Amino acid sequence: MATTADFKNGMCLDIDGQYFFIVEFLHVKPGKGPAFVRTKLKNVQTGRVLDKTWNSGVKVNEVRIERRPYQYSYKDDMGYHFLHTETWEEVIIAGESIEGVQFLKDGDICEAMVHAESETILTCEMPTSVTLEITYTEPGIKGDTATNTLKPATVETGAEVRVPLFCNIGDKVVIDTRDGSYKERVKE
Structure with missing residues (x-):
């Protein structure tokens, strides 16, 4: 658990079962009334950006996301097969989770965002x-x-x-x- 005072860019939050990255945030202390935090959040799965305002001191669920390099191996009817570049463990990633999948070729290194506790792959990003x-x-x-x-x-x-x-x-x-x-x- 974290509070709005712990917010920083790149932090990942669990809001109603969906994961969001904090793109930017601003602590606002108006002359009248309580302080609040204005944030821009990016949905990990869909990429949609939304604005959300939080009351100061609200507790939120922080999610630990790790970025891991994976090398593309091949594609079949199950999905896209990747190998972790350090452990050589094979994982299968659905095409919808890979941004720019139409430009993927054998041997390309992609960076996957992995939920640290459940070890599930959320998205996979190709080089720009x-x-x-x-x-x-x-x-x-x-x-x-x-x-x-x-x-x-x-x-x-x-x-x-x-x-x-x-x-x-x-x-x-x-x-x-x-x-x-x-x-x-x-x-x-």
Whole structure:
């Protein structure tokens, strides 16, 4: 148990059976009336952010969440199979729990948030950017860099992204896993 005086950014709370991270908080002591704490909370499973105001001194359930690195191994009908990078213990994570799953390829290291007491995996985060090879796109034209026009391309994981006109099959590109946007072409 913790109180509102213990709040800090990144702290995880159990509110009505759901887990929330404190994104930001502010202790407010108005000139008239009791003090209170205004918070922005992010739901661990859905990612939704909500505002909540607490009376000062209220007790809340703190949850201990650990971040652990896992290496992607393969996918089957049960889910995505990962190996813990230190113990080599295998775990299966559902695709809905992985942010940017369409860009996941063999050997990628992801960071999972694990409930410390029950050892259940809540979510899994990919790195913010990954380098992938283009497997199909319409041919590009040399010197086509003057405009910001994008064309569809399929990368090695099967995901479709939008890349500049000068990108060709076999090029490696850096993709932002949060929104699937093109960042840059990797020069070899």
